Amino acid sequence: MRVLGLETTCDETAASVVELKPGGGGLIRSNEVRSQIAEHAAFGGVVPEIAARAHVDMIDHLVRRALDEAGLELADLDGIAAAAGPGLIGGVMVGLTTGKALALASGKPFMAVNHLEAHALTARLTDGVAFPYLMLLVSGGHTQLIAVLGVGEYRRLGTTVDDAIGEAFDKVAKMLGLPYPGGPEVEKAAQGGDPERFALPRPMLRRPGADFSLSGLKTAVRLEVQRRGRLIGSDVADLCASFQAAIVDVIADRTRGGLRLFGQQFGTPTCLVVAGGVAANGAIRHALARLSTETGVTLALPPPALCTDNGAMIAWAGLERLQLGLIDGMDFAPRPRWPLDLSAERVHNGKA
Numbered sequence: 001m002r003v004l005g006l007e008t009t010c011d012e013t014a015a016s017v018v019e020l021k022p023g024g025g026g027l028i029r030s031n032e033v034r035s036q037i038a039e040h041a042a043f044g045g046v047v048p049e050i051a052a053r054a055h056v057d058m059i060d061h062l063v064r065r066a067l068d069e070a071g072l073e074l075a076d077l078d079g080i081a082a083a084a085g086p087g088l089i090g091g092v093m094v095g096l097t098t099g100k101a102l103a104l105a106s107g108k109p110f111m112a113v114n115h116l117e118a119h120a121l122t123a124r125l126t127d128g129v130a131f132p133y134l135m136l137l138v139s140g141g142h143t144q145l146i147a148v149l150g151v152g153e154y155r156r157l158g159t160t161v162d163d164a165i166g167e168a169f170d171k172v173a174k175m176l177g178l179p180y181p182g183g184p185e186v187e188k189a190a191q192g193g194d195p196e197r198f199a200l201p202r203p204m205l206r207r208p209g210a211d212f213s214l215s216g217l218k219t220a221v222r223l224e225v226q227r228r229g230r231l232i233g234s235d236v237a238d239l240c241a242s243f244q245a246a247i248v249d250v251i252a253d254r255t256r257g258g259l260r261l262f263g264q265q266f267g268t269p270t271c272l273v274v275a276g277g278v279a280a281n282g283a284i285r286h287a288l289a290r291l292s293t294e295t296g297v298t299l300a301l302p303p304p305a306l307c308t309d310n311g312a313m314i315a316w317a318g319l320e321r322l323q324l325g326l327i328d329g330m331d332f333a334p335r336p337r338w339p340l341d342l343s344a345e346r347v348h349n350g351k352a
């Protein structure tokens with residue numbers, strides 16, 4: 001079974017063909033990703049209109065390359081999948097419409113994939129991880145701890161009450177005059193810095209539950225920058241190192257909370273899966289490895305290229321859905337907001 005997957009929800013245009021391996025797990029036949037970082041860098045963040053136009057420019061080309069790289073034609077596929085949200089509406093419409101058009105033209109089944117579900121299922125593509133497991137999703141737009149019980153069966157155990165972790169990295173980088181995207185820049189600068197020079201807060205540490213809060217930490221960095229007026233010597237490196245050390249403590253503590261909640265509700269967790277661009281951070285990967293040793297829970301950390309947004313995760317989620325007969329119609333509308341756990345979302349918004 002082979003599926004083509006399209007990803008256009010944020011600032012990466014991506015197309016990939018994934019094939020089901022006989023023993024489970026997946027084989028990535030091609031994985032074409034084009035990042036729009038250069039287009040957005042001058043603005044210090046993703047500009048939705050520019051993103052949508054760049055997706056239109058690139059998507060056909062990437063589909064062609066993904067098929068060529070895989071040595072396949074549309075007729076050789078068993079289905080077409082496209083991310084239908086959550087994300088920037090203009091971009092989502094480009095990928096979703098392209099996916100539907102390819103499905104219609106080739107007469108193949110179409111799967112509208114939730115981008116978060118694709119992140120959640122990636123460890124099954126790479127490591128063949130069995131349900132249930134705990135997922136820590138840490139990206140520019142999302143910071144969540146989710147119990148993954150099966151395809152389409154998710155329970156949110158924790159989320160951020162304000163900024164996402166990647167967003168906090170990006171905002172701190174901006175305050176310190178580092179380029180966008182800030183995460184890798186902060187990590188690089190932190191390598192030469194003193195993580196103990198600035199005593200920054202660790203919001204939510206040791207609180208019950210598994211929720212995150214980042215705005216207090218971000219504000220503490222801002223106040224420190226304002227107090228100094230001009231950053232000199234090792235100030236930037238030390239602020240980055242101190243900020244990253246605080247984030248590492250928070251992630252370890254909140255993930256421990258998530259594992260505890262998982263244990264209470266679904267039985268002893270055996271696997272912790274990590275996803276999202278922030279999972280490329282070496283200090284965070286290291287801390288999660290320590291947590292895995294401490295708790296005896298196996299850690300599944302897909303390679304950085306599969307942690308950040310890509311088409312292979314969409315193709316794989318589509319393939320999992322296709323196997324279960326979960327096919328979508330041509331009337332499937334784009335969903336700028338599309339939480340994995342609808343019950344948690346209603347309670348969170350006070351609408352329940």
Ligand code: KG4
Nearest residue numbers: 139140141166183184276277278281308309
């Ligand atoms: O998953 P992703 O590629 O895109 C979405 O947000 O969906 O994640 C991008 C985020 C950005 O905020 C970026 O600054 C952050 O991941 N990031 C990092 C690192 N590499 C990327 N944050 C910390 N350390 C890194 N090495």
Ligand code: ZN
Nearest residue numbers: 119139308309
């Ligand atoms: Zn993502």
